[in-house]
Amino acid sequence: MGGSKAADLTSRLASVARLTPHSVVLCDPAGRIDWVNDGFTAMTGYGFEEVKGRTLAEVLRCPEADPETLVMMDTAVAAGEGFRTEIVDQTKDGRRIYVDVDMRPSFAVDGTLDGYIVITADISAAHATRERLKSTSLALKSAGSLARLGGWEVDLIAEVVRWSPELVELFGRPAVDDHIASLAVYVDEDREWVLEHLREAMTTGIPIDFEARARRADGEIIWVRVMGEPLMVDGRCVALHGASQDVTAQREAIADLRESERFGRGVIDSVAAFLTVIDEDGAIIAANSAFKTLGAELLGAETYPMGRNLFGVFDGLPNGRGKALVRGVRSVIAGDAENFSRAYQAKDGEWFRLTAARFQGEGPVRCVVVTQSIEDLKRSERRLKVVNSSLKRARDQANAANVAKSAFLATMSHEIRTPLNGVLGMAQAMERDELSARQRERLGVVRQAGETLLVLLNDLLDLSRIEAGRLELEEGVIDIFALMQGAESTFGPLAAEKELALELEVEPALKGVWVGDPTRVRQIVHNLVSNAVKFTAQGYVRVRALRRAGRLVVEVSDTGPGIAAERQGALFQKFVQEDASTTRRYGGSGLGLAICRELTELMGGSIAVASEPGEGASFTVALPLVRAKAAPVSAPETPAAAPAGELRVLAAEDNPVNRLVLKTLLDQLGVELRCVEDGAAAVAAAQEGGWDVILMDVQMPVMDGPTAARAIREREAERGLARTPIIALTANAMAHHEAEYRAAGMDVLVPKPVELERLIGAIAAVTEVS
Numbered sequence: 080m081g082g083s084k085a086a087d088l089t090s091r092l093a094s095v096a097r098l099t100p101h102s103v104v105l106c107d108p109a110g111r112i113d114w115v116n117d118g119f120t121a122m123t124g125y126g127f128e129e130v131k132g133r134t135l136a137e138v139l140r141c142p143e144a145d146p147e148t149l150v151m152m153d154t155a156v157a158a159g160e161g162f163r164t165e166i167v168d169q170t171k172d173g174r175r176i177y178v179d180v181d182m183r184p185s186f187a188v189d190g191t192l193d194g195y196i197v198i199t200a201d202i203s204a205a206h207a208t209r210e211r212l213k214s215t216s217l218a219l220k221s222a223g224s225l226a227r228l229g230g231w232e233v234d235l236i237a238e239v240v241r242w243s244p245e246l247v248e249l250f251g252r253p254a255v256d257d258h259i260a261s262l263a264v265y266v267d268e269d270r271e272w273v274l275e276h277l278r279e280a281m282t283t284g285i286p287i288d289f290e291a292r293a294r295r296a297d298g299e300i301i302w303v304r305v306m307g308e309p310l311m312v313d314g315r316c317v318a319l320h321g322a323s324q325d326v327t328a329q330r331e332a333i334a335d336l337r338e339s340e341r342f343g344r345g346v347i348d349s350v351a352a353f354l355t356v357i358d359e360d361g362a363i364i365a366a367n368s369a370f371k372t373l374g375a376e377l378l379g380a381e382t383y384p385m386g387r388n389l390f391g392v393f394d395g396l397p398n399g400r401g402k403a404l405v406r407g408v409r410s411v412i413a414g415d416a417e418n419f420s421r422a423y424q425a426k427d428g429e430w431f432r433l434t435a436a437r438f439q440g441e442g443p444v445r446c447v448v449v450t451q452s453i454e455d456l457k458r459s460e461r462r463l464k465v466v467n468s469s470l471k472r473a474r475d476q477a478n479a480a481n482v483a484k485s486a487f488l489a490t491m492s493h494e495i496r497t498p499l500n501g502v503l504g505m506a507q508a509m510e511r512d513e514l515s516a517r518q519r520e521r522l523g524v525v526r527q528a529g530e531t532l533l534v535l536l537n538d539l540l541d542l543s544r545i546e547a548g549r550l551e552l553e554e555g556v557i558d559i560f561a562l563m564q565g566a567e568s569t570f571g572p573l574a575a576e577k578e579l580a581l582e583l584e585v586e587p588a589l590k591g592v593w594v595g596d597p598t599r600v601r602q603i604v605h606n607l608v609s610n611a612v613k614f615t616a617q618g619y620v621r622v623r624a625l626r627r628a629g630r631l632v633v634e635v636s637d638t639g640p641g642i643a644a645e646r647q648g649a650l651f652q653k654f655v656q657e658d659a660s661t662t663r664r665y666g667g668s669g670l671g672l673a674i675c676r677e678l679t680e681l682m683g684g685s686i687a688v689a690s691e692p693g694e695g696a697s698f699t700v701a702l703p704l705v706r707a708k709a710a711p712v713s714a715p716e717t718p719a720a721a722p723a724g725e726l727r728v729l730a731a732e733d734n735p736v737n738r739l740v741l742k743t744l745l746d747q748l749g750v751e752l753r754c755v756e757d758g759a760a761a762v763a764a765a766q767e768g769g770w771d772v773i774l775m776d777v778q779m780p781v782m783d784g785p786t787a788a789r790a791i792r793e794r795e796a797e798r799g800l801a802r803t804p805i806i807a808l809t810a811n812a813m814a815h816h817e818a819e820y821r822a823a824g825m826d827v828l829v830p831k832p833v834e835l836e837r838l839i840g841a842i843a844a845v846t847e848v849s
Contacts, residue, residue, distance in 0.1 A: 101328035124171030177206035190447030251296025352451035361390035636697035731761035758787030785823035792824035804845030
């Protein structure tokens, strides 16, 4: 019921504020406008949406305004204090108006500042009156200093009243009026009372200041404030002069504010928390209904006796808990702290939170203390601790699972690459033998299948690294023209087999080298071109490299079957294909586009697709690459040739299949090869000397490859021996791996599965240098 009355009262107050013809503005604690009434719009020309969130100073401040008054206003708002003043403002259409500004702070339930109420009245006419009165008689000048609307003078000797033009217009009286007849401006009920004030002033010489109801020229009843002073000559009053101001709006606003205060009190009493206001000694001087009701109940009284000491209440808490509360509240009262908050447990075990803040109003030091039950929060806190404990266990289990997954993938990668190295290595060796066309075709199938398996393995490992946040980008240089030529060399033959036109275009602006990860950019481009060639049956595949808005943009478009709109959103998800039916024509793991998206976003770029069924597809990748300061000098790539002359090569490899692959490949080149099974054996064999190159596996029993390489380099340094080139043969071929191997003393890294051309090139390179 009380809530309904409060809501009704709130609605009525809102209607009063909205409908009053004078300007009413509500601001937040920083002085920003939260609401204006129609009176504000009528006065300034600004609607609410134009001023919302701005300060009155930002909206209305005029260059001609008095600087000292502006400073006073800003200082008052910053201090959370009210003020009343007059100032010149500027309306929306550029007019200057003089306004009476009455700005008062309002406070929240806990006593903190929650905004301001600003009532303004256009007193431009009163200001003009004051200016005109400066040129009139001394009596009218004195009245003008007091007037806000219009001046008047009562000449008791001539028995006339002289009205200013503004009051002539307001009351409809002649400029020079009979001093008795002039009293007709006041309503009948107030006229005798007005006369009493005037007689007292004439008799005693005291100033005149009262408010009464008067009748305008149009018959409307208004409230006017009458201010003046008598002119006494030899103890006799000979004249009265002063000013009258229409204060109807102010009285209405004051009435509204009083109603608002009553409403605020109702709101405070409706709060379930226990609110009190205490003085500097802790005496309770005000409290809301919740506190007084509980206090009366605990004391067994009908009403709570105000004046009790809150500190004494705190002293009754068990285990001395009240001492901390007393200290905290006293620190706020003393000004040592802005506020104080602490949870405590009452005698019955219920938890409460006490919050204290210094009262912001004028007058003696006061402190607002709010206490509310937090037993529900405590119960939730206990439940949350249980949930957090469960989540921590789940997180630890998930982390352990991720570690296990990473270890599993690393192990499986090594274990799968070992037989794959045998398959691809032997396929390369057999390709160098004399084979029939049928045998060479079958061998090509074997090699292609092995290479496909290797791509799938690399994709899985890349995806795992990305998900674990362990994929590292290299900061190298990228030659866009060379990148596109590589794509043409790789996919041109396949496109030609399908009678597809493979069109490549590179803007001249991309000439030169750019900073980025060349391996990952090539991987993205090759994935997109591979897909386009695979899925396009006829027509063309077009690859364009452009420079747009400071980014490298690669567009790969085709004349393939196109992609339905409902399938496009899932294209970049893992293990998703455009055609996932059991009758699909094209194979694949569904990882290529997912990895493209992950790599693109890791580089700070974006990837998108545009397609219509039957009209092909267009994939666009945008990467924020910057031009490299200097292009590296590189020799043109030529097929690697076997090193000239007889070579003695030592190979450390623990896997018998890999040893057989190396022997088979190098025997075909006439290289003398000796294999050992671990790093320790490699160190011993290296001491014999006479080796042109050492091929070193990384993961081996007894002693691993990097440790063996360091031992060999230490011995060479101690004895002043010539440096024997060491080539790392490993499946761990990331940039940080290569840096680790070089730091151990190795010279070059050749990844597994071994490509013969790459191995030959590495051997040739290190033997030339040595």
